[in-house]
Amino acid sequence: MQIRRFSNPVSKDALLDYLCNPRSVMTDSEALESDIDLQEFSDSVDNLLSTTPNDAGNVQRAKWDQELVEPLHRAMKPLPLRDLADMRLWHWMCVGAFPQLVWRRWQGEIPNLDEFSMPKALAERFVGTNSLHGISRNALARLFWCGASLFTTEDQYSLAKSVIERQDLFQNIFERGFSLYQPAAWACVRELRDSGEKQWRIAAVNLDHQLTTTTLEALDEEYIRSMLMSGTEG
Amino acid sequence: MSRKSFFPYKEAGEALTLKISSQNIELPTSSDGSLLVYEANENDISFAADVGVPLQILNEMYAVHESESPQWETLLVIRSVTSRTRRAERLGSDGFMKYEWKWSKSEMFGEVELQALAVLRDDLPAESASPSYRGQVIAWSPKKRVLFDPPQLPPGAYLETLWVVFSEHQNRWLQSHSDSFFAIDVSSERPRVLLNEGIPGFRPLLESKGSTGSRARGRDATFFLVAHQVWSSLLGDMIFDLRSRVQGEDRALDVEDLDEWENRILLDWAPFLFQGLAAEDALQVLLDKISEGYSKEILVTRLPNAIQERFLTHKGPVGFITDAGA
Numbered sequence: 409m410q411i412r413r414f415s416n417p418v419s420k421d422a423l424l425d426y427l428c429n430p431r432s433v434m435t436d437s438e439a440l441e442s443d444i445d446l447q448e449f450s451d452s453v454d455n456l457l458s459t460t461p462n463d464a465g466n467v468q469r470a471k472w473d474q475e476l477v478e479p480l481h482r483a484m485k486p487l488p489l490r491d492l493a494d495m496r497l498w499h500w501m502c503v504g505a506f507p508q509l510v511w512r513r514w515q516g517e518i519p520n521l522d523e524f525s526m527p528k529a530l531a532e533r534f535v536g537t538n539s540l541h542g543i544s545r546n547a548l549a550r551l552f553w554c555g556a557s558l559f560t561t562e563d564q565y566s567l568a569k570s571v572i573e574r575q576d577l578f579q580n581i582f583e584r585g586f587s588l589y590q591p592a593a594w595a596c597v598r599e600l601r602d603s604g605e606k607q608w609r610i611a612a613v614n615l616d617h618q619l620t621t622t623t624l625e626a627l628d629e630e631y632i633r634s635m636l637m638s639g640t641e642g
Numbered sequence: 643m644s645r646k647s648f649f650p651y652k653e654a655g656e657a658l659t660l661k662i663s664s665q666n667i668e669l670p671t672s673s674d675g676s677l678l679v680y681e682a683n684e685n686d687i688s689f690a691a692d693v694g695v696p697l698q699i700l701n702e703m704y705a706v707h708e709s710e711s712p713q714w715e716t717l718l719v720i721r722s723v724t725s726r727t728r729r730a731e732r733l734g735s736d737g738f739m740k741y742e743w744k745w746s747k748s749e750m751f752g753e754v755e756l757q758a759l760a761v762l763r764d765d766l767p768a769e770s771a772s773p774s775y776r777g778q779v780i781a782w783s784p785k786k787r788v789l790f791d792p793p794q795l796p797p798g799a800y801l802e803t804l805w806v807v808f809s810e811h812q813n814r815w816l817q818s819h820s821d822s823f824f825a826i827d828v829s830s831e832r833p834r835v836l837l838n839e840g841i842p843g844f845r846p847l848l849e850s851k852g853s854t855g856s857r858a859r860g861r862d863a864t865f866f867l868v869a870h871q872v873w874s875s876l877l878g879d880m881i882f883d884l885r886s887r888v889q890g891e892d893r894a895l896d897v898e899d900l901d902e903w904e905n906r907i908l909l910d911w912a913p914f915l916f917q918g919l920a921a922e923d924a925l926q927v928l929l930d931k932i933s934e935g936y937s938k939e940i941l942v943t944r945l946p947n948a949i950q951e952r953f954l955t956h957k958g959p960v961g962f963i964t965d966a967g968a
Contacts, residue, residue, distance in 0.1 A: 490790075493725055493751035529898060538724055538752070539909075540922045541897050553726060583897065585923040588721070589728040609894065613930050616923055620916065625719050625730030626761045626777035 409446050409505065411487075412437040413496040418503060420531040426503050427534075428521045433504035440497070442487050446505075449479040453509050462517060469513050473551060473572040478565045480548065481555030495538045498549040502534045510534055510547040544582045554582065557593045571597045576605060580612050589624050595632035611636045652703045653780045658716070659694035660758040660783035665742065676787040679747065690742045691718050693758040693783065697737045700760055700781060711735070713766070714780055717759050723920065724752025725790075733758075750790045758783040807840040824868050826875055835872055873949050877911060878941050880904060884929070885937045894933040897925065914948035915940060 414437050418426060426433055456472050484492065491497055502510050511518040514533040529545075536542035536549075543549045551572065558567040571578050577600065586592040596615075600608040615635055624632070662677060665688035669677045679687060695716055704713040717730040718741050727750075733739040760781040766774045774780075804827075809820035816825060816836070823844060825836045839845045850861050884904075888895050897905060912924035919927060931940060 488748035489725060490748045490751050540723060543726075556726075579896075583922065584926055585721075585723070585728070585920040588723065588726055613927075616919070616927050616930075619923070620919060621779060622775060622777040623717060623719065623730070623759050623761045623779055624777070625728060626717060626759075631776060 409450065411440050411442075411444055411446065411497070411500075412504065413440060413491070413494060413500045414503075415496070417496055417537075418499040418535045420526070420528065420535060423503065423531050423534055424521065424524070424526050427507060430504070433500070437500050437504060440487070440491055442491065444483055444486055446483050449476070449483045450506075452476055452479045453506055457508060457512060460512070464516075466516075469516070470573055470575065472509075472513055474569040477551045477555045477568045477572050480551050481559065481565070481568075484552055485556065492552070493538060495536060495542065495546070495549070498543075498546050498552075499535050501548045502546060506548065507534070513547060540583045540585065540587070544579050550578070550582070554578070557582070557587065557590060558597060560594065567594065567597045570601045574601070577601065577608055580609060584612060584616060586615060586619060586624055591627065591629040592624055592632050595629045595636060598629075599633045599636045614638075652774075654696065654699050654703060654760075655781065656784060657696050657699060657781040658758045658760060658783035659692075660718075660756070660786055661692045662756055662786045662788065663690050663692070664688065665690050672789075672793075674787075676789050676793075679745075679750075679788055679790045680792060685748070686744060686746045688742065688744050689788070690740060691756065691758070693718065693733060693739045693741070695735075695737050695739070695758075695760060695781070697735075703780065704762070713763055714760050715763050717761060719757050719759055720754060721757075721920065722750065722752065722754040723922065725750045725754060727754075730759075745788075747790060750788075752789075752791050753793060754788045754790065755785050756788065757785045802834040803837055804834060805837050805839040805845055808836075808838045809840050823864075824872070826872060828879075833876055835868070837868075870946075870949050873911075874945060876907075877945060880907065881932055881937050881940060884932050885935070888933055895929040897929070899929075911948065911952075914952050915944045 414433075416436070426436075452475060456475060460468065460472075487497075508518065510533050514530055532542070532545040533547045536546045543553055554572050555565060555568045558571065559565060560567065571581065581587050581593065581596045581600075587596070592615075596612070600611055603611070615632075618635060627635075664677060667682060667684050667687060669679060669687070670681050671677055693716060700714055701712060712735040715735050716733040716739060718733055719728075719730045721728045731741050731743075733741055759779050762774050762776060762778045762780060764776045806816070808816040808822065808825070811817060819825065820838070820840055823838055823841060825838075827834050827836050837845070837848070844864075847857070847861050848864060850857050884895055884899070887899055900908065908928060909921050909925050912928045913919060913921050916924040916927045928940070931937075
């Protein structure tokens with residue numbers, strides 16, 4: 409499979425047209441200069457789609473993210489950052505290459521497109537901007553950047569797998585600017601992954617407030633963890 | 643020089659200088675000094691950051707004994723949401739420092755922001771005259787930008803405006819307010835500003851050219867008055883409406899609660915309401931504060947200052963004050 413990107417970002421208004429007319433994806437996209445091997449990832453996707461019952465619930469489908477974060481990141485990490493940060497690539501991945509995965513993961517089933525009205529929240533899973541919010545909602549960009557942010561030589565993908573399953577925790581961390589600083593991302597996941605929702609919500613808000621006067625990039629993971637811990641006390 | 647004082651600890655404000663330059667080629671710059679990499683033909687570009695630090699000020703603020711190293715250090719912070727990166731280079735504690743590096747176009751996307759910051763190296767003892775913590779910012783430079791792609795226009799800075807004659811408009815409310823200078827129309831999906839062409843001289847004044855003289859001063863003062871009132875009303879209405887969406891529910895506001903128009907406006911304004919944060923972080927803090935019931939504090943304390951800082955509306959009266967001989 410030659411990896412491609414859309415020539416222009418796909419808007420939410422144009423999304424349904426592309427999903428109804430796959431041929432238009434080809435004419436409106438271009439091949440990347442670099443090539444990568446998506447076969448392992450594609451095989452993982454096919455396996456999940458074929459072995460998961462069509463009536464599988466949200467919880468079961470959420471586990472797909474844990475299965476896919478590693479093969480997706482491994483496959484795509486050789487691409488230049490400029491390509492990886494370009495949402496036109498992720499639009500193509502979600503709309504052109506793996507739309508069935510996005511439908512099944514976030515809608516549960518593939519609807520009758522002739523009668524379907526696309527909700528905003530579902531559209532964000534296929535497309536979106538390269539903002540923190542946009543990337544954290546796009547079905548495949550979120551997996552890749554989660555793997556990229558949380559990979560460590562010591563833990564490999566275990567941190568990424570532990571957080572990607574908890575959608576609310578994932579969004580609460582990765583829709584905040586501090587998540588772009590790796591030690592902060594590691595600290596948040598290590599400190600908060602076993603916490604309840606109220607605890608991690610308070611910790612993340614408090615960290616944001618402290619960062620109005622403190623430079624995150626001056627701190628290491630251990631110090632940030634202590635800041636998070638102080639935020640959840642009391 | 644702006645000063646930020648969120649807590650009563652010693653800080654020197656915007657006391658650092660920072661110059662970012664390209665070394666191997668000459669890069670074009672925008673009107674605000676941003677380096678435009680996207681207009682260069684070369685792929686690999688060498689950069690240099692020259693940082694100036696007022697040693698005497700910082701060493702006096704955080705007293706240094708001869709045998710001890712400074713309690714602070716200078717960082718060059720590099721941040722880019724579009725390139726998914728945040729990092730810092732440690733420059734040391736000298737008065738003038740230089741840092742050099744190379745970027746290839748394939749490494750970055752969109753906009754990169756650089757800033758020099760003087761920060762505390764470690765927590766100060768609790769018994770210190772001014773207790774503070776590791777990483778606390780005690781002085782900073784203006785921010786500089788390097789653009790790997792053409793900038794996106796900030797939509798929140800612009801509102802659609804229309805000139806209409808209120809007394810002749812089909813809308814009865816406008817007819818009954820024919821002596822008003824402006825009105826905000828919220829009847830359509832996106833708010834817009836209606837300016838009253840029926841007031842003699844109003845349109846020619848607002849559309850007049852020139853940067854000096856009484857006419858320019860009148861134009862600017864009028865513009866700033868309108869801008870201040872429009873944004874106060876729009877943002878105030880938006881914030882109270884957002885609060886009502888979660889009132890009585892045990893949840894906080896989320897970016898998902900915003901429609902696209904609201905998202906773009908608030909993302910644009912949030913950094914002015916909560917200074918020191920990147921746009922998306924500031925938006926999240928804004929939504930958290932609204933959810934926690936701090937709407938009034940935002941509107942009464944933060945919003946007026948945010949509007950004045952954003953549009954420099956204090957410049958409006960300055961000319962008249964000069965004319966009055968004050």
